[in-house]
Amino acid sequence: MQYSYFGDPVFAIDVTYTPGHFQSEVSGTIVIELFPQWAPITVENMIEHIEDGLYDGIFFHRVINDFVTQSGDPECKANGVYVPGLPAQCGSGGTGETIPLEHNENLSHVDGAIGMARGTEEDSADSQWYIAETEAHGLDPENRDDGGYATFGIVRDGMSHVRAIAEVPTSDDPTGTDLDNPFSTAGRPVYETKINSITMIGIADPDGELSMQTASEDTESSVGTTVVFAGLFVFVALGIGYVIIKSNSEEEATIYEAELIEENDTSKTT
Structure with a gap:
C-alpha cells in the first residue's frame, strides 16, 4: 500500500472542523487512492456513493484518537445546528444495500488506510467507512476470529487533517479504551467535523517527476517508504464516471511487499 499504481481512482474529501475549545475552524482536503485491483467490490461501492453525493454534508460521527x-x-x-448525539439514528444508518467482505493479502490496516465499517455479520458493510489514524492491525482478518474488516485504499495527502480530527474534543473523550468494532457510535465530536463534499478527482500516475522524494510531515507514512504525494500523482481529468487502467505487468503486480504486516497489534481488540 506504500506504492501507487497507475489508473487507481483517487478522491478528495473537503473537510471543516474545530481542533479544540476556543480555536478557529479549520478547512482542508484529504486525498485518498483506492485499490480496485485488490478490492473491486468495495471500491465500486465507495465510488457509487461518492458520485451519488451520499457523503456530501455529513459529519464524522465517531472519533477515537x-x-x-x-x-x-x-x-x-x-x-x-450541530448537537452531539443528534440525530439519534446517527451512527447506525446506511443505504440498506450491503456488500460482501473483501480481503487481499496486499491490504492491511496500515497508518492512513481506509476501511469499511460493518455490523456483527461479515457481509454487512454498507456506506460507512473509517480512516486508520495509526496502524490498527488488530482489525486485520488474520488477527481476529470474526473475519476482520476490509481495507481498500490509503490516504495520499492531508494526513495532518486526519490526525487533527482524531484529537478533537468528543462527548466521551476516549483515551485508548479497547473498542472492538468500528461500527460503534462512541466518540462523537463536540463540534461538527463536517464533510463538505467528496469528489472523484482523477486517476493516479505514480511516475510523476517528484515520486520517491522525501515526504513532509503532512504526508509521511508509517510503513517505511516516504514520498512526496503532491508530486506522486498526475491526475487525469475525469468526464462522466471514471476510468480504471489495470497493468498486466507481473512485476508491477508484485511490487507491494507483503512483509509490511510485521506485527500483530491486538491492543485495540478484546
Missing part, C-alpha cells in the same frame, strides 16, 4: 475516524452514515447530518 490513535485508532480510527469514522464517517459515511447519510443519517449523520446537522439539522441547522
